[in-house]
Amino acid sequence: MMHGIFSITHRDPSCLARTGRLLLPHGEVETPVFMPVGTNGSVKAVDFSVLDDMGIRLILSNTYHLFLRPGVDIIREAGGLHSFIGWQGNILTDSGGYQVFSLAPFRKIREEGVYFRSHIDGSYHTLTPEGVVDIQTAFGSDVMMPLDVCTPPGISKKEAEEALEITTAWARRSKERWESLREESGGLLFGIVQGNFFHDLRRRSVEEICALELPGTAIGGLSVGESFPVFQEFLAFTAALLPSEVPHYLMGIGTPEYILEAVEQGIDMFDCVFPTRTARNASVFTRSGRISLRRERFTRDFGPLDPECTCYTCRRYTRAYLRHLFKAQEIMGPVLATIHNLHFLFTMVEEIRESIREGRFSRYKRAFLARYQEGTRADENE
Amino acid sequence: MMHGIFSITHRDPSCLARTGRLLLPHGEVETPVFMPVGTNGSVKAVDFSVLDDMGIRLILSNTYHLFLRPGVDIIREAGGLHSFIGWQGNILTDSGGYQVFSLAPFRKIREEGVYFRSHIDGSYHTLTPEGVVDIQTAFGSDVMMPLDVCTPPGISKKEAEEALEITTAWARRSKERWESLREESGGLLFGIVQGNFFHDLRRRSVEEICALELPGTAIGGLSVGESFPVFQEFLAFTAALLPSEVPHYLMGIGTPEYILEAVEQGIDMFDCVFPTRTARNASVFTRSGRISLRRERFTRDFGPLDPECTCYTCRRYTRAYLRHLFKAQEIMGPVLATIHNLHFLFTMVEEIRESIREGRFSRYKRAFLARYQEGTRADENE
Numbered sequence: 110m111m112h113g114i115f116s117i118t119h120r121d122p123s124c125l126a127r128t129g130r131l132l133l134p135h136g137e138v139e140t141p142v143f144m145p146v147g148t149n150g151s152v153k154a155v156d157f158s159v160l161d162d163m164g165i166r167l168i169l170s171n172t173y174h175l176f177l178r179p180g181v182d183i184i185r186e187a188g189g190l191h192s193f194i195g196w197q198g199n200i201l202t203d204s205g206g207y208q209v210f211s212l213a214p215f216r217k218i219r220e221e222g223v224y225f226r227s228h229i230d231g232s233y234h235t236l237t238p239e240g241v242v243d244i245q246t247a248f249g250s251d252v253m254m255p256l257d258v259c260t261p262p263g264i265s266k267k268e269a270e271e272a273l274e275i276t277t278a279w280a281r282r283s284k285e286r287w288e289s290l291r292e293e294s295g296g297l298l299f300g301i302v303q304g305n306f307f308h309d310l311r312r313r314s315v316e317e318i319c320a321l322e323l324p325g326t327a328i329g330g331l332s333v334g335e336s337f338p339v340f341q342e343f344l345a346f347t348a349a350l351l352p353s354e355v356p357h358y359l360m361g362i363g364t365p366e367y368i369l370e371a372v373e374q375g376i377d378m379f380d381c382v383f384p385t386r387t388a389r390n391a392s393v394f395t396r397s398g399r400i401s402l403r404r405e406r407f408t409r410d411f412g413p414l415d416p417e418c419t420c421y422t423c424r425r426y427t428r429a430y431l432r433h434l435f436k437a438q439e440i441m442g443p444v445l446a447t448i449h450n451l452h453f454l455f456t457m458v459e460e461i462r463e464s465i466r467e468g469r470f471s472r473y474k475r476a477f478l479a480r481y482q483e484g485t486r487a488d489e490n491e
Numbered sequence: 492m493m494h495g496i497f498s499i500t501h502r503d504p505s506c507l508a509r510t511g512r513l514l515l516p517h518g519e520v521e522t523p524v525f526m527p528v529g530t531n532g533s534v535k536a537v538d539f540s541v542l543d544d545m546g547i548r549l550i551l552s553n554t555y556h557l558f559l560r561p562g563v564d565i566i567r568e569a570g571g572l573h574s575f576i577g578w579q580g581n582i583l584t585d586s587g588g589y590q591v592f593s594l595a596p597f598r599k600i601r602e603e604g605v606y607f608r609s610h611i612d613g614s615y616h617t618l619t620p621e622g623v624v625d626i627q628t629a630f631g632s633d634v635m636m637p638l639d640v641c642t643p644p645g646i647s648k649k650e651a652e653e654a655l656e657i658t659t660a661w662a663r664r665s666k667e668r669w670e671s672l673r674e675e676s677g678g679l680l681f682g683i684v685q686g687n688f689f690h691d692l693r694r695r696s697v698e699e700i701c702a703l704e705l706p707g708t709a710i711g712g713l714s715v716g717e718s719f720p721v722f723q724e725f726l727a728f729t730a731a732l733l734p735s736e737v738p739h740y741l742m743g744i745g746t747p748e749y750i751l752e753a754v755e756q757g758i759d760m761f762d763c764v765f766p767t768r769t770a771r772n773a774s775v776f777t778r779s780g781r782i783s784l785r786r787e788r789f790t791r792d793f794g795p796l797d798p799e800c801t802c803y804t805c806r807r808y809t810r811a812y813l814r815h816l817f818k819a820q821e822i823m824g825p826v827l828a829t830i831h832n833l834h835f836l837f838t839m840v841e842e843i844r845e846s847i848r849e850g851r852f853s854r855y856k857r858a859f860l861a862r863y864q865e866g867t868r869a870d871e872n873e
């Protein structure tokens with residue numbers, strides 16, 4: 110079944126990298142695309158007008174957080190999530206599965222769904238696959254993710270297999286509910302591949318999830334604590350098994366290194382809190398590596414964060430001033446650093462798309478990393 | 492001695508209220524004017540571009556804070572404060588006196604100056620009247636304030652008199668230093684009237700300070716903990732003694748009630764952290780009173796903060812969304828509420844100027860307060 114939401118526009122000759130167009134209810138999105146994370150319906154420390162100006166047309170928001178606060182009823186009453194948060198671009202909402210496993214102080218998985226306690230107030234809640242589709246339908250999400258079971262590295266094969274089986278069963282039930290609600294929802298349901306760090310389980314999960322012929326496929330359970338070589342191996346192995354014609358979404362990655370790796374393996378979409386979280390901690394991307402503005406050496410550095418960056422922060426402010434803002438714990442430190450980090454990453458992804466269109470992605474990746482990694486190491490060794 | 496920096500353009504027929512034009516090194520400013528406070532060289536939670544867009548041409552920054560962090564050397568190396576913080580509007584810097592008395596964990600006043608410990612790291616420092624002028628000259632401040640001794644209500648007359656005498660002596664020394672530096676500084680030195688809550692001391696301070704014929708006069712030591720009627724009484728008494736032709740600056744006020752009272756007594760300039768600080772605490776001005784966005788009743792209120800406000804926040808976001816941002820401790824809560832509060836206050840001061848030009852300030856004040864105070868009381872009684 111073709112959903113007609115995705116078309117591949119260019120393929121790089123030397124690897125799986127490709128560019129494409131994703132047609133979503135709130136407008137077209139060029140891929141590869143990085144989605145900033147707006148956990149609570151706000152991309153932390155940055156106003157939506159800044160995202161508008163950067164040309165960002167797709168963000169991610171967290172079902173788990175919004176379900177607990179402010180709650181589905183309020184978002185429904187507001188006329189959906191776009192209307193509640195005042196943003197008319199596209200919104201992908203995750204399933205809440207990952208947060209239940211990483212944030213809830215207590216959770217119990219049953220066939221029916223997952224029973225857990227809120228990390229906010231300790232209250233008890235249940236999320237079922239059907240309930241999660243209902244919630245995202247009430248949100249008016251442009252892309253919905255089904256409830257899944259995400260597992261950490263190091264578990265037994267038996268545990269990984271059980272998680273996989275529940276994930277598949279829940280994906281089937283999610284699809285059924287989503288189809289029964291298509292009239293009232295324009296949102297698209299993606300599948301999520303699990304299988305932990307076992308090749309045969311990854312293969313089996315891809316087969317079971319892709320058999321559902323959903324409009325997109327996500328790879329879950331990577332970048333969850335494993336080493337970079339293990340990440341590389343399982344990304345390459347899993348991505349190569351995906352049908353080419355649907356959009357490939359790799360969940361939870363957002364550093365230049367991981368993004369370049371993902372694009373090389375044919376990934377079209379990715380999200381991560383890293384660029385915004387690290388900005389709030391005074392750490393900013395530059396062409397010559399990631400630097401911490403807390404370093405002594407920036408005290409009298411009256412140049413921009415990155416001399417090659419054209420973002421608002423770099424056009425108006427200096428490293429010395431931003432360092433001062435962070436030292437003085439001024440809110441504008443995180444705000445200005447976040448603007449820069451998002452702009453940096455968006456510019457990089459734009460360049461990635463251009464390099465793919467021109468058939469030189471591998472060269473771009475090598476050149477970018479050579480310079481970036483050397484600088485990052487130098488800063489970290491200070 | 493006329494400094495030619497200030498011209499009165501209109502006088503209200505029923506009180507001392509007046510409009511004027513203040514010619515400062517970084518451009519003309521219409522008075523009455525509210526100055527947002529940028530303690531550490533950043534108006535908390537709001538970017539300078541937002542101030543630019545609001546037409547704000549004058550802010551206040553704190554000498555005490557900038558002296559301690561990042562330090563005078565760094566600001567001098569950056570080419571002055573405007574260049575260091577990236578703002579090309581006017582900057583008035585206070586003397587640091589008030590902060591030494593309110594923030595430093597230890598201070599000792601001598602004839603020479605004030606000896607104190609930093610509230611940041613406990614280090615020892617000395618500020619002298621000459622040193623404070625030197626610092627503000629290095630900053631490139633458009634308006635400088637001389638070191639003074641600010642006292643709280645309830646002290647003995649003897650103590651108040653001593654503080655007054657030191658304040659006058661320091662003002663003389665400040666003037667001398669300022670005049671010797673006129674070549675390298677385009678900044679204007681104002682005088683500060685003290686005298687605590689004693690009529691004869693206030694009169695004596697006005698006489699001694701105004702005899703120095705500085706380009707402007709500030710009233711210090713009001714709104715320091717006294718009741719509103721006492722504030723009113725000493726404001727009216729002191730303001731009536733000031734020479735009409737210089738700008739009158741009342742330090743440390745920024746609520747609608749205090750601003751209206753000050754303007755009625757012929758005050759031209761005022762500053763306060765209140766509008767920005769209260770915004771960060773989820774409290775916002777509206778025509779119908781100040782409201783706390785934390786109230787339960789705003790949970791499903793999908794209207795703007797103030798239906799009559801045209802600020803960015805009110806055009807894009809709702810009370811329910813801002814309440815949610817504050818509940819979720821999102822940085823954008825303080826940011827968006829600060830934009831609104833500053834816009835609200837600037838609009839109000841603009842209306843004040845218009846009402847003076849049209850000779851109806853007293854009517855404006857009455858009408859504004861009737862509505863505003865009723866709403867504020869209703870919100871506080873919830």
Ligand SMILES: [Zn+2]
Nearest residue numbers: 418420423449
């Ligand atoms: Zn930048």
Ligand SMILES: [Zn+2]
Nearest residue numbers: 800802805831
């Ligand atoms: Zn507003």
